[in-house]
Amino acid sequence: MKLELRGITKRFGALVANDHIDLVVEPGEIHCLLGENGAGKSTLMNVLYGLYHAEEGEILLDDVVQHFAGPGDAMAAGIGMVHQHFMLIPVFTVAENVMLGHEETRFGGRLDLAGARAKVREISARFGFDVDPDALVDDLPVGVQQRVEIIKALSRDAKVLVFDEPTAVLTPQETDELMAIMRQLKAGGTSIVFITHKLREVREVADRITVIRHGKVVGEAQPTATNAELASLMVGRAVELTVQKSPAQPGDRALVVENLSVLDANGHRVVDSVSLDVRAGEILAIAGVQGNGQTELTEAILGLQPHVTGTITLDGRSLRGASVRDVLDSGVGFVPEDRNEDGLVGAFTIAENLMLDRSEGAPFVRGGTLQLGAVQRFAEEKSAEFDVRSQGVGTPVGRLSGGNQQKVVLARELSRELRLFVAAQPTRGIDVGSIEFVHKRIVATRDEGIPVIVVSTELDEVVALADRIAVMYRGGIVGIVPGSTSRDVLGLMMAGEAPTDHAATAAEGVAR
Amino acid sequence: MTDSQLPGPLAPGRPETLVAEPAPPGRGDDGQQRSRWDTALRDILGGSAMISVLAVLVALVVGAVLIAFTDERVQETAGYFFSRPSDMLSAVWDSVSGAYSALFQGSVYNFRRPGFANGIRPLMETLTFATPLIAAGLGVALAFRVGLFNIGARGQMLIAAACAGWVGFGLQLPPVIHLLVAVGAGILGGALWGGIVGLLKARTGAHEVIVTIMLNYVAFYLISYLLRTPGALQAPGSNNPKTPAMADTAVFPLLFGPQYSVHAGFLFVVVATVFIWYLLNRSSLGFRFRAVGENPSAARVAGIDVKNSYLYAMLLSGGLAGLAGASQVLGTVTTGFSAGIDAGIGFDAITVALLGRSKPWGVFAAGILFGAFKAGGFSMQAAEGVPIDIVVVVQSLIVLFIAAPPLVRAMFRLPTPGTGRTRARIGAGKAEVAK
Numbered sequence: 035m036k037l038e039l040r041g042i043t044k045r046f047g048a049l050v051a052n053d054h055i056d057l058v059v060e061p062g063e064i065h066c067l068l069g070e071n072g073a074g075k076s077t078l079m080n081v082l083y084g085l086y087h088a089e090e091g092e093i094l095l096d097d098v099v100q101h102f103a104g105p106g107d108a109m110a111a112g113i114g115m116v117h118q119h120f121m122l123i124p125v126f127t128v129a130e131n132v133m134l135g136h137e138e139t140r141f142g143g144r145l146d147l148a149g150a151r152a153k154v155r156e157i158s159a160r161f162g163f164d165v166d167p168d169a170l171v172d173d174l175p176v177g178v179q180q181r182v183e184i185i186k187a188l189s190r191d192a193k194v195l196v197f198d199e200p201t202a203v204l205t206p207q208e209t210d211e212l213m214a215i216m217r218q219l220k221a222g223g224t225s226i227v228f229i230t231h232k233l234r235e236v237r238e239v240a241d242r243i244t245v246i247r248h249g250k251v252v253g254e255a256q257p258t259a260t261n262a263e264l265a266s267l268m269v270g271r272a273v274e275l276t277v278q279k280s281p282a283q284p285g286d287r288a289l290v291v292e293n294l295s296v297l298d299a300n301g302h303r304v305v306d307s308v309s310l311d312v313r314a315g316e317i318l319a320i321a322g323v324q325g326n327g328q329t330e331l332t333e334a335i336l337g338l339q340p341h342v343t344g345t346i347t348l349d350g351r352s353l354r355g356a357s358v359r360d361v362l363d364s365g366v367g368f369v370p371e372d373r374n375e376d377g378l379v380g381a382f383t384i385a386e387n388l389m390l391d392r393s394e395g396a397p398f399v400r401g402g403t404l405q406l407g408a409v410q411r412f413a414e415e416k417s418a419e420f421d422v423r424s425q426g427v428g429t430p431v432g433r434l435s436g437g438n439q440q441k442v443v444l445a446r447e448l449s450r451e452l453r454l455f456v457a458a459q460p461t462r463g464i465d466v467g468s469i470e471f472v473h474k475r476i477v478a479t480r481d482e483g484i485p486v487i488v489v490s491t492e493l494d495e496v497v498a499l500a501d502r503i504a505v506m507y508r509g510g511i512v513g514i515v516p517g518s519t520s521r522d523v524l525g526l527m528m529a530g531e532a533p534t535d536h537a538a539t540a541a542e543g544v545a546r
Numbered sequence: 547m548t549d550s551q552l553p554g555p556l557a558p559g560r561p562e563t564l565v566a567e568p569a570p571p572g573r574g575d576d577g578q579q580r581s582r583w584d585t586a587l588r589d590i591l592g593g594s595a596m597i598s599v600l601a602v603l604v605a606l607v608v609g610a611v612l613i614a615f616t617d618e619r620v621q622e623t624a625g626y627f628f629s630r631p632s633d634m635l636s637a638v639w640d641s642v643s644g645a646y647s648a649l650f651q652g653s654v655y656n657f658r659r660p661g662f663a664n665g666i667r668p669l670m671e672t673l674t675f676a677t678p679l680i681a682a683g684l685g686v687a688l689a690f691r692v693g694l695f696n697i698g699a700r701g702q703m704l705i706a707a708a709c710a711g712w713v714g715f716g717l718q719l720p721p722v723i724h725l726l727v728a729v730g731a732g733i734l735g736g737a738l739w740g741g742i743v744g745l746l747k748a749r750t751g752a753h754e755v756i757v758t759i760m761l762n763y764v765a766f767y768l769i770s771y772l773l774r775t776p777g778a779l780q781a782p783g784s785n786n787p788k789t790p791a792m793a794d795t796a797v798f799p800l801l802f803g804p805q806y807s808v809h810a811g812f813l814f815v816v817v818a819t820v821f822i823w824y825l826l827n828r829s830s831l832g833f834r835f836r837a838v839g840e841n842p843s844a845a846r847v848a849g850i851d852v853k854n855s856y857l858y859a860m861l862l863s864g865g866l867a868g869l870a871g872a873s874q875v876l877g878t879v880t881t882g883f884s885a886g887i888d889a890g891i892g893f894d895a896i897t898v899a900l901l902g903r904s905k906p907w908g909v910f911a912a913g914i915l916f917g918a919f920k921a922g923g924f925s926m927q928a929a930e931g932v933p934i935d936i937v938v939v940v941q942s943l944i945v946l947f948i949a950a951p952p953l954v955r956a957m958f959r960l961p962t963p964g965t966g967r968t969r970a971r972i973g974a975g976k977a978e979v980a981k
Contacts, residue, residue, distance in 0.1 A: 338847065359849035370847055379841040390837060391848035399830040406828075 035096055035112055035193035036061050037225055042091035044077055051077040052088070053249045059194065064216060064226045066236045069246035070268055070465045071436060075229045079196050083115050084108040114187025118199040120179050124172035129154050131171055132186045157185045161218055176323070177208035184215065195219065196227045201235055205323045206493060206525035213239045231268070233261045269466045279477045282501040285314035288485040289454050294344035296330045304330045306509035307344070312454070312485040317476065319500030320489045323528055327509035328489045329371060332458050336368050337361040348454055362391055365453030369443050369460050371489065377443045380432030384424060385413035387431050388446050420445040421471060437468025444475055455479050458489040473499060493521055595908065598901055600954050601947035602915070609940040610642045613932055617641035645932040652925025653918035663805070668921055670806035674878060676917025677811045678870035678891045683898030683909040684822050685866030690904040691826060692859035693839035698743060698758025699867040700892025701765030702736040706871030707887045708769050708779060709735030711789050714796035714876055724795035725876065729814065732872025733865045739765060740864015741857065748853035754860070770885045781882060789882040798877035811873035818869060823906040835859055867892065897945050916941065
């Protein structure tokens, strides 16, 4: 089916999220929608899916103008969507999830589960998915859950499939499998819209590429374009994709973690006997697919987790069981992975956020009273140093872009006397320009002789920054390997496969 | 998209162009662990002072309609509206203008009385009514700013009244000291009653709304019991559930002589307002309070002790409600009190805090407005026969309109604030990493 968007304009108040966007997706084509976070990709797809109503423009399927009042209409017209956050009910089986919303019933209102099962089997067989219709969704790995989403869309005879950032939650191997599936679907005549900001995936799978910036189509590109070309189209200027850094000069072991285990509120062991150390002046990257214990590990170091066993020592002093205040006071800088939830107070100004973790004592408080002058001066100085773009330090951080928000967090955490710097997903959801800046600051921190831990689910980031890489899988550490380890090995490790002896010994050599 | 109305009390959001893309509906919410109460609280506090003013205005207009409807003369003339419409229109005008001018003359300045000294008496009356409303309103507002719904101002006031009252009639102390000790006892009593809530919330995670509501009952029946128990609060030789009169040494002196009812409690309230303003805007404790109120998880990660903040906030909040209780028994009703001494102030305080946007001077102004409603309501009833219930309806409508900012904005075609804030939420929903 041919999909055409003509002059789609979507406004939110004064904000134009989509500005006269034209897009044509030919039948059996994989069309990539490339753009930074906030460029307007998701808004456009939500217009297509009937979740938003565009002020201007029209949607055509096979040259017929469509009017979607809601997702139901879009689905009926043959548009399917695979959301980044799966819209599945975890306690339902695969078959139940697939039939959800379109339940077929037999006499007496009984659900036709057998029919749904057959449908799942049929589609699975067609694409070689290997999905058990009676498995509980909760028990399935993320990659398989995504396949359930795809099956769900295909079960409604979707002719146009929209994949919204589908690879964010996948391991590299799962990503490769998804690419294969997309090619298969394409061969079967399905049109695919693939939304992403990852250049490598685009070049691998796309037939055509449309680049969106600030709500406008800024150009089309061929899959043969280089990363640098695509990136500059996306950002609007030339960007440096690699991180410049000199070889690490590791000093003494600063942070030593031994046999660290963390239990969550339900008593599950989310971090399992983790042992690692970080030396002064090196970056240890913790790689792994989202949800394999990295979050809890960093939170344990910071004193945010209540049930922790094992030892954490920083420069010989134990941190385990210390309060967050004490951990911060002993010189730990922390960039949380969800800056909106854990890093910033959205309604507070930039200045207030910059003093958030120093609300007791000098330099910002004297005799229980805020020293507004000192706060203001500090904020102006740091805003300039960290290039926080705003209308002044009195702007609430909630109104800043993700990149500027992250700079505020960085500015706060890096302006204390540090003995350890922990950055969790430091570039998540921020623009390419800010990513460059954040990476440079992280490397600069390392070069000052501070031990750095970077947690990232993004292999590119891990490879770019790390001096050593610890890969986590299901709460444990699969292995600690040198920063030069190949992506293939890392990908396998992220899926839980232990590294070969050769790679492991190389890592030991670096650690010694 | 309730998220678009999330700006906190510090910064009423305005449309802003620093952002690129609003969050898709339902997306940003996924990762949010905020409770409904929390969202409601933020919604209510998020509007601007403009909304407050307009809410009062709209509520007065609706009140006018109700006054006209219930007026007998209007009902009569409506019977022959089509033959002589002017009759009904003038009747409507008479009833509404009469009622509201009575409200004004009963609360601000009475033109019918000779001389300024007499004419200004209603305003003094208003300040008297406003005194406990402001104190308790500050308490509720402080809790709001820390993210807590203190529905328990009533209970805290009752306990405070009992403590202050017991000191007031039961002890023999030198003049000024007696008063200060009594006020102190009241504040302490309220603080302890509020502190129980803070402690339970901090240590066990109990929801403060439920705990405060239940403690209201506990306080009420505890006081009722003590009032019926000879040797406790009950006046000796009496069978009524009522305390003896306060000792003269413990009573708030009248500020402007015997012809005005306004007493020194009002000064305490002014001082309390200044103190809370300083606390919230200039002190490090207040900074932590606000951080906890706006985003407890970020506060926790920044090393702020969230649990202690809840405890301290409830102690202070209860203390302020305690000041209201003390001002009732030591200033307004000094002849001994019964279990109804809170006079609904504990609940009106919530309204006052909402109308004042939980800002100290906003609460002060809102308290005076509500004091005026109370003072003027009586004279409105007396002079024009308009039921005092109309005032309660107007008060309720004010809250209703404040709680529904989009409604007020739609009525006055105001721009929707906070469209710029959605960007903050998008990251929470999108677990993605840019290359």
